[in-house]
Amino acid sequence: MATIIFVLLLWYGGLFFQSFFLHRYAAHQVFTMSKTMERISFVLTWIFQGSSYLSAYGYGIMHRMHHAYTDTEKDPHSPSHDDNVFAMMWKTKTIYSDINEERIIVDSRFTKNVPQWKGFDKFASSRFSRFLWIVGYVMFFVFFTTAWWQWLLLPITFLMAPIHGVIINWFGHIYGYVNFKMKNTSKNLFRFDFLMMGEGYHNNHHKHASSPNFGFKWYEIDITYLIIKILDAAGFIKLKPIPVRRS
Structure with a gap:
């Protein structure tokens, strides 16, 4: 039971900080926070994503490019231009690494105000850091696993962030329903997004x-947004004025 709880904690903890910090803050900046809260969010993202830690700088820029080039050849991840899910994952990894390590020149419209903490990112993204997390996960499984099938969950702990990305960026452009007809293949994966905490409402987004x-219909409950509302009310962050949404 402890192993299942541990994997669920990593799944939803890592997913929350990917959605809250990397996606809605770094990429879209739908709310503001103090420098202290920003640094805390960096550290918590590292703790919950662990061996699959993603930089806010690399993620934020790449996601902005995804919106600008959705389903075109310039899209960093698109089922329309990648032969299979593994080809898309490798392409995404390559582009992310090139952006994060500043090996390529990026249009200034994609870099504006994207948070960056170079010193911390260098450590959190290092092979040493990732190796330590992997060793920690293995040791937890050694001490707490009670059935052979639970070991099948171990690879998920290593690759949590890429798995989250594949669910949205691959399956979220192939399966599901649409509320809005658009010039791209984005879809909503779930009527109630219990699995991806609101990220599954990809067509809405x-x-x-x-x-x-990210929810639009009354039944499309965005769990991450509810937590954001609580953090805003408590004064930890400040939501920007919410734009009027029309169908």
């Missing part, structure tokens, strides 16, 4: 990219 709430 492509239509209203500047909205902090």
Whole structure:
């Protein structure tokens, strides 16, 4: 039971900080936070994503490019231009690394105000850091696994962030329903997004990219947005004025 709880904690903890910090803050900046809160968010993202840690700088820029070039050859990740899910994952990794390590020149419209903490990112993204997390995960499984099939969950802990990305960027452009007809293949994966905490409302998000709430219909409950509302009310962050959304 402890192993299942541990994997779920990593799944939803890592997913929350990917959605809250990397996606809605770094890429879309739908709310503001103090420098202290920003640094805390960097550290918590590293703790929950662990061996699959993603930099806010690399993620934020790449995601902005995804919105600008959705389903075109310039899209960093698109089922329309990648032969299979593994080809897309490798392409995404390559582009992310090139951006994060500043090996390529990026249009200034994609870099504006994207948070960057070079010193911390260098450590959190290092092979040493990733190796330590992997060793920690293995040791946890050694001490707490009670059935052979639970070991099948171990690779998920190593690759949590890429798995989250594949669910949205591959399956979220192939399967599901649409609320808005658009010139791209984005779809909503779930009526109630219990699995991806609101990230599954991908069609809604492509239509209203500047909205902090990815849900649109009454039954499309965006769990991450509810937490954001609580953090805003408590004064930890400040939501920007929410734009009027039309169908």
